[in-house]
Amino acid sequence: QKEVEQNSGPLSVPEGAIASLNCTYSDRGSQSFFWYRQYSGKSPELIMSIYSNGDKEDGRFTAQLNKASQYVSLLIRDSQPSDSATYLCAVNRRGYSTLTFGKGTMLLVSP
């Protein structure tokens, strides 16, 4: 079982719709969870972090964490073509200083 799993996509949504990106992780001891956005040819950029069960909202982005089910999700409301990118889920396991990344989900937002 892979440590951090994401559907590779692409996930295609029309402009203005809600995009839902999902991630599952295998280590129950994981404590910190992050979403990175990576445009083609660019480096990953941190957009959201979440540490406790529940929802965390920041503008059009909402991160959701369910530790019992070992999944974390990212919702993007009012999706824009500029949101088209690959979204990487990253997990920090308890006692470790490093992040383990999923392979990412490509999101395509069509005008």
Add this chain to the structure above:
Amino acid sequence: DAGVIQSPRHEVTEMGQEVTLRCKPISGHDYLFWYRQTMMRGLELLIYFNNNVPIDDSGMPEDRFSAKMPNASFSTLKIQPSEPRDSAVYFCASSGDRRRGYTFGSGTRLTVV
């Protein structure tokens, strides 16, 4: 802050040549990470440093790879000799608090022909 600075941005080299990638972390960050990204394997951790000391190099593929951090503001990743399968994008990232995630540099796209 200028962010994490990597050089060069692109490197094309012939198989067997030595390649050196450079990184300047964000001032005050005491963690530095080297990752490699390929389509097949995604982002893979190669090695990380804490306060200039290598902590975990288990991700370094083989002895051809080496990394140093002589001071808090500079790190190198060296591949000698390089092979075509080393072609990838190499990212350096730094962090002052692992709970807050990392900041990545712009990466070095390495092509070994």
